[in-house]
Amino acid sequence: MEFKIKRGDLTGQKTPCLILGVFEKHKLSEPAEAIDKASGGHLSDILRKGDMDGETGRTLMLYGIPGVSCERVLLIGCGKRKEFNRRSYRKALAAAVTLLNDTRITTALCTLPEVIPAGMTRYRTVRDAVTTCADSVYHYDRTKQEKKSPRFPLKRLDLWVAEKQDTQTAQEAVRHGGAIARGVALAKDLSNLPGNICTPAYLADKAIDLGKDYPELRVEILEEKDLEALGMGALLSVSRGSRQPAKLILMEYRGGAQDAKPVVLVGKGLTFDAGGISIKPASDMDEMKFDMCGGASVFGAMLGALELALPLNLVGVVPASENLPDGDANKPGDIVTSLSGQTIEILNTDAEGRLILCDALTYCERFEPDVVIDMATLTGACAVALGKHPSGLFTQNEQLAAEILTAGEAAGDRAWRLPLWDDYQEELDSNFADMANIGNSRWGGAITAACFLARYTKQYPWAHLDIAGIAWRSGKKKGATGRPVSLLTELILKRSGQLK
Known part of the structure; x- marks a missing residue:
């Protein structure tokens, strides 16, 4: 329109x-x-x-x-x-x-x-x-x-x-709003596709297409042989149960000063999640095609930045895989070694999002980021805690927390901060590895998931958005919402000096 x-x-x-x-x-x-x-x-x-x-x-x-x-x-x-x-x-x-x-x-x-x-x-x-x-x-x-x-x-x-003096402001709002709307629509389109079409390879091809449309975008796709050479054992352990090979999708936009540190957006790209060996109930499992909404929102935010030619450096990272049961799939009790060298005991194969994210977050260190924000449909516990209205925000950085909350309020795409205290870290203790991939109890599942990710983000300012409650709608109006593209675009508009 x-x-x-x-x-x-x-x-x-x-x-x-x-x-x-x-x-x-x-x-x-x-x-x-x-x-x-x-x-x-x-x-x-x-x-x-x-x-x-x-x-x-x-x-x-x-x-x-x-x-x-x-x-x-x-x-x-x-x-x-x-x-x-x-x-x-x-x-x-x-x-x-x-x-x-x-x-x-x-x-x-x-x-x-x-x-x-x-x-x-x-x-x-x-x-x-x-x-x-x-x-x-x-x-x-x-x-x-x-x-x-x-x-x-x-x-x-x-x-x-009504007033002539408002015309320039209104035109700027139309320009920004149009870019956000197109980013949201791209995120919806990708998320709404079924898992047999929107595979990890499909997402990788879409990133390549985006690079062709916008020459200022550099796209690199790391294949499984590249991930194995790097030592991404956590990510690769998830894709073992699928015939679709994993991809690590990297999109770099350099619109700012050459020496300016980039904003890095990381999105979970689980194109279908059956839960693996810890298989999900059959009811509503079709909605697990939406488990890549975090990755789709990275695509949407990247598109917004490209269309507005924002003067900042922005990197999008999307670890993409499927999580299916197979003879070679992760089993409860398996231990894998992440890119960071930390070992993980897999107590529940359905807690796979944090496994693909942790390797991607470690990889982000090479960008020497100013900030890293990941977004993922990570836990049903977050939806239970907050419902279908805000994203769950986790960070130990007070300034970054305020920045994200303010951006969410301004964009009408709100987040709500939940604790990320060290008190919860002991829930991840394991007798056999450096950590377990789920907490030792059913309490505070969204928090223990964020605590898990925090162990891989100590080298840079970081925040995690759990979007499990807001990424899609169920029922008669089933479909992706395109959130939190508006929040992310608002944040990078502010960081690039385009909004006061």
Whole structure:
């Protein structure tokens, strides 16, 4: 979808559909008041008849409004004016765009970004309009014979701003929002593909394609023979149970100073996880194709940085594998040696994400990173603790914790910090190896998983995002969310000086 900024007299705007906000108790937004005045109170008359009460997300399409140039007016409910916040703003936007996308209207003009919710700015309302609307019209049909995309999809949404001095800010927000939206869509596309298509080799090919599209991106794929030569015994132990060879996908973008230390993003790329010998229950196992959402989010964030040509150095690292039961697969009680030289007793083969991540995190030392952030659908325990709303954040670096939490709040892609105390480390004690791959009890599973990773990240500032609760939706709307691409892109926008 294309987005453009429009300004000028709202009553004279020639558009197939003008979107206006309405609050509860028949209160009109300021743009709606202007249209109401030009129409001789036509909107107020309709609202008084009770056709719409302003409840968030409720819609009412009007035709033949006197005194204005638009063909139609779409009234969208925004809830109570005093309670109008980011959540209700996004809900209103999504409802409006979903309705338009299901009709024959291919172009519309939206005034909702002019109705700024509490705690937001002009930049944020415009950027949220772009990302929310793009998310609302996202449609997956790659593996469907009958394509059910709208016959007349919404192709362009113009965003209206009242004041000339806001135009530059709004245009910058559209540019940033568009790059984030495309990054999110890429992450969704990769994550939604089934495991028989999106294999480790497929992810590697996608990285190579990205490098062809953006020559400033250097891509390197380490094959199993390379991983064996390096000594990545933990990663290779996971792929032994699969016919699909493991890959370590490396993407380097050098947009900053030559001597500037890079930001390194590491994403778990488990393209399918059956649990190995410690096999998962059959129910909902199909959703384990989403176990590579961390890796997909690295692709999405890299795309955003490339499209915006951000002035920073960024490295993406995606360890990719499958985890399946096989005669050569890891067995409970096996001991493997990681790239760091530390040995690991595998008590549960379904705790494989940390095995592929630990070798990737050790490999990151050679980049001499300014910071390393990994993201992984690592533990169901994190989803139990936090539900489906925030990512779980783990780090011992106070400054980095504040930076990530702030970025999440700003992007509307929130994280919540959980403890990473040494008290939990003893849970990983093993009689036979330097550590076990799971805790000795069922308590604090997300924390002990993060503690495991922390043992491989002592050479640089590091944070871990457990995205098991937020990476995909189940049920009727099953599919990837593309999170935390927005959080990551917000963070690198700030680090590159593009946001104050």
